[in-house]
Amino acid sequence: MTLPAAPSGIHATALVDPRAQLDSSVTVGPYTVIGPHVRIDAGTSVGAHCVIEGHTSIGRDNRIFQFNALGGIPQDKKYAGEPCELVIGDRNTIREFCTFNIGSPGDLGVTRMGNDNWIMAYVHVAHDCVVGNQTIFANNTTLGGHVHVDDWVILGGFTGVHQFVRLGAHSFTAVSSVVLADLPPFVMCQGQPAKARSMNFEGLRRRGFSADRISSVKAMHKALYRDGLTLEQAKLQIAELTQKHPESAPDVQMMLLFLEQASPQRGIVR
Numbered sequence: 001m002t003l004p005a006a007p008s009g010i011h012a013t014a015l016v017d018p019r020a021q022l023d024s025s026v027t028v029g030p031y032t033v034i035g036p037h038v039r040i041d042a043g044t045s046v047g048a049h050c051v052i053e054g055h056t057s058i059g060r061d062n063r064i065f066q067f068n069a070l071g072g073i074p075q076d077k078k079y080a081g082e083p084c085e086l087v088i089g090d091r092n093t094i095r096e097f098c099t100f101n102i103g104s105p106g107d108l109g110v111t112r113m114g115n116d117n118w119i120m121a122y123v124h125v126a127h128d129c130v131v132g133n134q135t136i137f138a139n140n141t142t143l144g145g146h147v148h149v150d151d152w153v154i155l156g157g158f159t160g161v162h163q164f165v166r167l168g169a170h171s172f173t174a175v176s177s178v179v180l181a182d183l184p185p186f187v188m189c190q191g192q193p194a195k196a197r198s199m200n201f202e203g204l205r206r207r208g209f210s211a212d213r214i215s216s217v218k219a220m221h222k223a224l225y226r227d228g229l230t231l232e233q234a235k236l237q238i239a240e241l242t243q244k245h246p247e248s249a250p251d252v253q254m255m256l257l258f259l260e261q262a263s264p265q266r267g268i269v270r
Contacts, residue, residue, distance in 0.1 A: 014028045058088045062092045068098045070100045075127070085109060085111070086111045089117075093118050126144050129147045141161075148165075158175055162178075165181065168185030176192065182267070182269065186199045189269050195269065196225050212248060213251055238255055
C-alpha cells in the first residue's frame with residue numbers, strides 16, 4: 001500500500017526531526033531520515049531512502065536523488081564528536097548513493113560545496129573538502145579529505161583524488177585517473193598516477209573563451225610541459241604572456257597563484 005504524501009510535501013513515511021529547519025516548499029520522499037541539526041532552503045527536493053544528518057545546511061533548488069547519505073561523521077579516527085558542518089549551496093544535482101561527510105576539527109571543520117554542481121552516482125566527498133561551482137563529478141569519483149576543487153572542474157568516472165590535493169579551475173581528469181599531486185588550472189590528465197596530457201581546450205571553447213585566451217592557455221601548457229623548463233623557469237615565462245595576450249591576464253594570474261601555492265611535498269601533475 002502506498003501512503004500519500006503529507007500536505008507539506010514531506011512523505012508520510014519520512015522521519016524528519018521536529019527541530020530540523022525545512023522551508024515549506026521542500027519535498028521529502030518516502031523513508032528518508034532528516035536529523036535535528038539540518039537546514040534545507042526553498043525549492044530543494046530530497047528523494048526516497050536518504051539520510052541527512054549532522055550539522056548540515058543545504059541551499060535552494062537542489063535535486064537530491066534517492067539513497068544519499070549526507071552529513072555523516074568523517075572517516076577520521078581522530079574525530080571525537082565535535083559539531084563540524086556540511087554546507088551545500090544552490091542548484092546542485094546529487095545523484096544516487098553519494099556520501100558527503102562533515103568536516104573535522106583538524107581543519108576548518110566544514111565540508112563545503114558551492115553552486116550548480118552536477119554530481120553523479122556513488123560519489124564520495126570526504127571531510128573538509130571544498131568544492132567550487134559548475135563542476136561535474138562522474139560516477140564513482142572519490143575525494144580524499146581536505147581536497148580543494150575549483151570552479152568548472154570535470155572529473156571522469158572512477159577518478160580518485162588523494163587527500164590535501166588541489167584541482168585548479170577548468171581542469172579535467174580522464175576515467176580512472178589517480179591524482180596524487182596538485183592539478184594546475186586548464187590541465188587535462190590521465191593515468192595511475194595521473195600525468196598531464198593536454199589542456200582542456202574544448203571545455204574552454206564551450207565556456208566562451210576567446211581565441212586569444214585559448215592561445216595563452218596553449219602557451220602556458222608549452223611552458224609547463226613541453227619546453228623542458230624547471231617550474232621556476234616556467235613561471236617566469238608564463239608571467240610574460242600578458243604582454244602578448246593582454247586579455248588573458250586573469251588566466252595567467254590564476255595559473256601563477258596556483259603554482260605559487262602548490263604543495264611542496266606533492267608538487268604538481270607533470
